[in-house]
Amino acid sequence: MPHLTESVTWQALKTNVASLPHMREMFASDANRFENMHLKSCGLMLDYSKNRVNSETLSLLFKLAEEADLTNKISAMFNGEIINNTEQRAVLHSALRSQAHQNIQAEGQNIVPEVQQTLAKMAGFVEQVQSGQWTGYTGKAITDIVSIGIGGSFLGPKIVTQALRPYWNKLNCHFVANVDATSICEKLAGLNAETTLFVMSSKSFGTQETLTNTLSAKEWFLNQGATQQDVAKHFVAVTSNVNKATDFGMDANNIFPMWDWVGGRYSLWSAIGLPIALIIGMDNFKQLLSGAFDMDEHFQQAPLEQNMPVIMGMLSVLYSNFHNAQSHVILTYDHYLRGLPAYFQQLDMESNGKSVTLEGSRVDYSTGPVIWGGEGTNGQHAYHQLLHQGTALIPADFIMPLQSHNPLGEHHNQLASNCFGQTQALMQGRTFDEAMAEMNNSALSDDQKQLIAKHKVMEGNKPSNTLLMDKLTPKTLGSLIALYEHRTFVQGIIWQINSFDQWGVELGKVLGNDVLERIGADNDADELDSSSNALINIFRNGKI
Numbered sequence: 001m002p003h004l005t006e007s008v009t010w011q012a013l014k015t016n017v018a019s020l021p022h023m024r025e026m027f028a029s030d031a032n033r034f035e036n037m038h039l040k041s042c043g044l045m046l047d048y049s050k051n052r053v054n055s056e057t058l059s060l061l062f063k064l065a066e067e068a069d070l071t072n073k074i075s076a077m078f079n080g081e082i083i084n085n086t087e088q089r090a091v092l093h094s095a096l097r098s099q100a101h102q103n104i105q106a107e108g109q110n111i112v113p114e115v116q117q118t119l120a121k122m123a124g125f126v127e128q129v130q131s132g133q134w135t136g137y138t139g140k141a142i143t144d145i146v147s148i149g150i151g152g153s154f155l156g157p158k159i160v161t162q163a164l165r166p167y168w169n170k171l172n173c174h175f176v177a178n179v180d181a182t183s184i185c186e187k188l189a190g191l192n193a194e195t196t197l198f199v200m201s202s203k204s205f206g207t208q209e210t211l212t213n214t215l216s217a218k219e220w221f222l223n224q225g226a227t228q229q230d231v232a233k234h235f236v237a238v239t240s241n242v243n244k245a246t247d248f249g250m251d252a253n254n255i256f257p258m259w260d261w262v263g264g265r266y267s268l269w270s271a272i273g274l275p276i277a278l279i280i281g282m283d284n285f286k287q288l289l290s291g292a293f294d295m296d297e298h299f300q301q302a303p304l305e306q307n308m309p310v311i312m313g314m315l316s317v318l319y320s321n322f323h324n325a326q327s328h329v330i331l332t333y334d335h336y337l338r339g340l341p342a343y344f345q346q347l348d349m350e351s352n353g354k355s356v357t358l359e360g361s362r363v364d365y366s367t368g369p370v371i372w373g374g375e376g377t378n379g380q381h382a383y384h385q386l387l388h389q390g391t392a393l394i395p396a397d398f399i400m401p402l403q404s405h406n407p408l409g410e411h412h413n414q415l416a417s418n419c420f421g422q423t424q425a426l427m428q429g430r431t432f433d434e435a436m437a438e439m440n441n442s443a444l445s446d447d448q449k450q451l452i453a454k455h456k457v458m459e460g461n462k463p464s465n466t467l468l469m470d471k472l473t474p475k476t477l478g479s480l481i482a483l484y485e486h487r488t489f490v491q492g493i494i495w496q497i498n499s500f501d502q503w504g505v506e507l508g509k510v511l512g513n514d515v516l517e518r519i520g521a522d523n524d525a526d527e528l529d530s531s532s533n534a535l536i537n538i539f540r541n542g543k544i
């Protein structure tokens with residue numbers, strides 16, 4: 001197989017991209033453009049017509065995907081092959097949302113039964129806590145869940161519970177991730193130890209932030225009048241390292257397992273999702289899984305040309321590699337989805353922020369872009385300016401439910417009109433003549449008009465996808481998140497990288513621990529670089 005960027009298809013894409021007219025012209029010359037460039041699946045509708053593509057671009061992108069053996073690579077992931085080659089692990093988050101009768105093999109055994117057993121254990125626990133049968137040390141029912149974890153053991157549960165606010169039962173939930181004591185102190189300040197349940201989530205059970213926060217939570221708990229024997233009623237753990245958790249003092253009955261074949265940033269579907277289930281109930285949690293399962297089926301079965309994650313992944317490759325786009329923005333037109341950009345940022349950047357191929361060669365093309373974003377319409381009064389008129393090309397995903405959970409007057413119509421209006425403005429832009437025409441009735445001099453018109457010109461031709469759903473439900477949210485997981489996978493396959501390890505962040509963990517030792521040492525640091533030594537010593541002195 002030729003080197004990726006030297007392949008005939010890659011070169012043909014370069015030629016195609018250079019020859020395409022402005023999107024405005026492509027819309028004008030093809031009344032069926034939307035008809036031909038949208039698809040519906042799993043409760044989602046993707047409109048990808050506002051992208052810099054014609055039918056040839058799309059064919060070439062699918063050809064590139066075929067040449068990367070994408071279809072077989074998808075099967076390899078779902079079949080439990082060891083595709084995470086640096087950690088020698090299968091990648092089976094899809095097994096967490098599989099159906100009970102399936103047989104999915106990891107390391108020679110069917111893992112579906114243990115997935116089902118864990119779901120049953122979660123269901124029993126959720127029922128006990130929600131019904132008030134599970135009581136705290138003074139016999140009172142639990143009112144507050146505090147989830148302690150970080151990275152993949154935190155952001156999924158936080159963003160999903162935030163997104164599914166309309167489905168909350170009577171329990172309150174709080175998330176602590178940062179080791180900054182302010183985070184846990186602020187959370188604990190308003191809580192009653194008698195009615196608070198801590199869920200400690202750590203796949204490795206070795207992450208500094210999570211261990212420190214859990215110890216502080218336990219100390220707070222004991223300082224409120226509880227005893228060591230009461231701990232089991234108030235602390236449960238989710239981990240793949242059961243031995244470490246019991247050594248730490250967790251009651252063996254209170255440990256919910258997860259497995260090596262689930263990557264942290266793909267783990268909200270496992271027992272890491274326990275805080276979600278406690279807050280929205282097990283039935284809703286299963287709906288979330290079922291939405292993701294539907295997307296798994298679609299991803300495996302739909303032909304590449306009608307495959308939502310494939311289309312989105314290949315469009316992202318197009319912009320990263322043929323338009324030099326360095327970032328990608330996620331714009332959610334739904335207040336409940338305001339956290340989703342951060343979640344997709346973790347998912348995509350921790351997965352595809354790589355510069356070495358699976359075989360260990362340095363890539364000579366761009367890989368994962370910076371993912372960022374926020375909620376509409378707020379961003380329209382801030383960074384959208386750069387999207388419209390800045391020098392960088394930033395492809396955008398607009399995400400919006402058609403029905404609001406809070407219908408109120410004209411609000412939703414206005415929200416939708418802003419969402420659609422933005423995609424239109426990005427695509428068509430505004431020409432100099434249009435800008436001049438807008439000033440027809442103005443008293444400005446011709447020179448002034450010309451000057452202002454130059455500033456009002458918007459080149460347009462800025463790409464966007466629009467993703468719609470009828471309503472934000474646990475099921476549609478499950479499909480949406482799985483869509484982005486698979487989109488990330490597709491990109492990784494084309495770029496020939498391992499999307500499932502994270503050696504960069506691991507180094508940060510190791511060096512952080514090393515610095516911590518030096519901060520606590522008897523003598524000043526002098527063995528590191530001059531900057532690091534100085535920063536440590538200034539910190540030890542407590543004064544700049």
Ligand SMILES: O=P(O)(O)OC[C@H]1O[C@](O)(CO)[C@@H](O)[C@@H]1O
Pocket residue numbers: 150151152153201202203204205206207210264265502505506
């Ligand atoms: O669940 P753990 O083992 O505490 O790890 C937390 C997070 O740390 C990382 O290893 C690095 O940030 C993530 O992949 C993981 O989700």
